[in-house]
Amino acid sequence: MTEQAAATGATRILYIDDDVALSHLVRKHLQRRGYEVYCATDGLSGLTRMREGDIDAVALDHFLGGEIGLDILRCIVEEASHLPVIYVTGSSDTGVAVAALKMGADDYVIKNASADYIDLLAAALEQGLDRARYRRETAEAQEAIRRERDRAELLLAEVNHRVANSLGLVAALVRMQASVTKDKAAVDALQETQVRINAIGSVHRRLYTGMHVGQVDFYDYLSSLLGELENSMHDERRPHRVKLTAPSLSLPTDKVITIGLIISELVTNSFKYAFDDGQRGEIRVLVEQHAGDRIGVTVEDDGRGFERSEPIKGTGLGTKIMTAMASSLSSEIVYDSARGIGARATIEFSIT
Numbered sequence: 001m002t003e004q005a006a007a008t009g010a011t012r013i014l015y016i017d018d019d020v021a022l023s024h025l026v027r028k029h030l031q032r033r034g035y036e037v038y039c040a041t042d043g044l045s046g047l048t049r050m051r052e053g054d055i056d057a058v059a060l061d062h063f064l065g066g067e068i069g070l071d072i073l074r075c076i077v078e079e080a081s082h083l084p085v086i087y088v089t090g091s092s093d094t095g096v097a098v099a100a101l102k103m104g105a106d107d108y109v110i111k112n113a114s115a116d117y118i119d120l121l122a123a124a125l126e127q128g129l130d131r132a133r134y135r136r137e138t139a140e141a142q143e144a145i146r147r148e149r150d151r152a153e154l155l156l157a158e159v160n161h162r163v164a165n166s167l168g169l170v171a172a173l174v175r176m177q178a179s180v181t182k183d184k185a186a187v188d189a190l191q192e193t194q195v196r197i198n199a200i201g202s203v204h205r206r207l208y209t210g211m212h213v214g215q216v217d218f219y220d221y222l223s224s225l226l227g228e229l230e231n232s233m234h235d236e237r238r239p240h241r242v243k244l245t246a247p248s249l250s251l252p253t254d255k256v257i258t259i260g261l262i263i264s265e266l267v268t269n270s271f272k273y274a275f276d277d278g279q280r281g282e283i284r285v286l287v288e289q290h291a292g293d294r295i296g297v298t299v300e301d302d303g304r305g306f307e308r309s310e311p312i313k314g315t316g317l318g319t320k321i322m323t324a325m326a327s328s329l330s331s332e333i334v335y336d337s338a339r340g341i342g343a344r345a346t347i348e349f350s351i352t
Contacts, residue, residue: 010036012054013125016046016072017061017088022111026059029118035125043072050080057125057132061111062089062096070099077104082135084128086121106131167201191232192268192318198228199264203257215250218287222246225260226267226285233271239280240271246287251295251351258325259297259349262333265318266299266345274303274343293351300344305337 013030017023018041027037038055040046042064050058058076062069069087076085087100087108097108106128109121171194178190202225203216226242234240251259267283275281286298326332329349337343 010034011056011129012036012038014038014040014046014050014055014058016040016043016058016064016069018042018063018065019061026118026121030122030125033122043067043069043075046072047075047079050076050083055080055083057084057086057129059086059088059109059121059125060105062087062100070096070103073100073103073105082132084125084132086124086128088121161204164201164204167197167204171197171201188272189317195229195232195264195268196261196321198232199225199260200257202228203253203260214253216253216256217248218251218256219244219246219248221256221260222263222285222287225264229264229267229271233268237277238271238275239278240275240283241280242267242283242285244285244287246285247289249289249295255329255349255351258328259295259347262322262325262347263297263299265322269318270299270301270303270343273306274301276304290348294348295351296346296348298344298346300342302342305341305343 011034013035015023015026015030015037017026017039020041023039023041027039030037038049040049046058046060049055060069060073060076064072069089073085073087076083084106085104087097087105088111089096089100089108090111100108107124109117109124111117174190174194174197178187178194181187181190202221205224222244226244230240230242263285267285270281270283274283281301281303283299283301286296286300288296288298290296322333326347329347331347331349333345333347335343335345
C-alpha cells in the first residue's frame with residue numbers, strides 16, 4: 001500500500017487495459033472519487049500487481065493486445081477469492097459478458113468513447129465492493145456463529161458428562177444401600193430406583209459422546225440400556241435374556257428419556273413377574289417406524305401372562321410412572337395379555 005493510500009484509507013483499484021490513454025483518463029476520474037488506482041497494460045503485469053496484495057477491486061478489459069481478458073479473469077478468481085472484478089468489454093456480443101459473469105466477474109461494463117463509461121465503471125465498482133463487503137461480513141458472521149456453536153456444544157457436552165457422572169454416582173449409592181438393606185420390599189424398591197436412574201443417566205452419556213446436540217441414537221441407547229438392565233437383574237432365579245429389534249434412528253432427548261423410562265419399567269416387570277423362579281425366558285423389545293412421524297414400541301414376553309383384574313404387584317409406583325410418561329407423549333400403553341400366553345405392552349407416539 002502506498003503512503004497516500006495508507007494515510008487516507010482509500011480503496012485500491014487495479015485497472016488492466018492496454019489502452020494507455022484511456023487508463024490515464026480512468027485513473028484521473030476515479031482518483032477524484034477518492035480511489036487509489038493502479039494501472040497495468042497486460043495480464044502478466046496485472047496479475048503481478050494483484051499478487052503483491054492491497055488490491056480491493058479489479059477492472060479488466062476483454063481485449064489486451066494478444067491476450068483475452070477471460071484468461072486473466074480465470075487466474076484472478078482462482079487466486080483471489082471474492083475479490084470483485086468488473087469485466088470491461090467493447091464487444092456488442094452479450095455472450096462475452098455472460099461468460100465473464102459465469103466465470104466469476106461481479107459485473108460488466110461496455111466500454112465506449114462517451115463520458116458515461118467512467119461513471120458506469122465507477123458505479124459498477126462501488127456495487128462490486130459493496131457485494132464483496134457483504135460477502136466478507138457474512139463469512140465473518142458465519143465464522144463467529146460457528147465458533148459460538150462449537151463453544152456451546154463443548155459446554156453442553158461437559159454438562160451432560162457431569163450429569164451422567166453424577167447420576168452414575170447416585171445409582172451406585174442406591175445399589176450400595178440395597179446391598180446392606182435386609183427388608184426385601186425395600187431392596188426391590190431400591191433396585192427399581194437404580195434402574196430408573198440408569199435409564200436417565202444413559203441418555204446423558206449418549207449426549208456427551210454423540211455428534212448431534214439434542215438428538216440421541218435410539219438403537220444405540222436401547223442397546224446399552226437393555227444390556228445394563230439384563231446384567232443387573234439376571235441371576236439364578238431370573239436367567240432371562242432381552243432381545244432388541246429396532247431400526248437406526250435419532251430421536252429428541254426428551255422423547256428418549258420418556259420412552260426409556262417406560263421400557264425400563266416394562267422390562268423390569270417381565271423380569272420380576274413373567275416367569276417362575278429359575279425358568280429361563282426371553283423378553284423382546286420391538287421398535288417400528290410407522291406412517292408419518294409415528295414410532296411404535298412393543299415389549300413382550302412368553303411368560304405366565306396376567307389378568308387385568310389381578311391386584312397390582314409391588315408398590316404400584318411403576319404403573320403410575322408409566323401412565324404419566326405415556327401421557328406426556330400424548331399416548332397410552334395398550335396391554336394384550338391373558339393367563340398362560342405371555343404379556344405384550346405397546347405404545348405409539350409421535351417423534352415431533
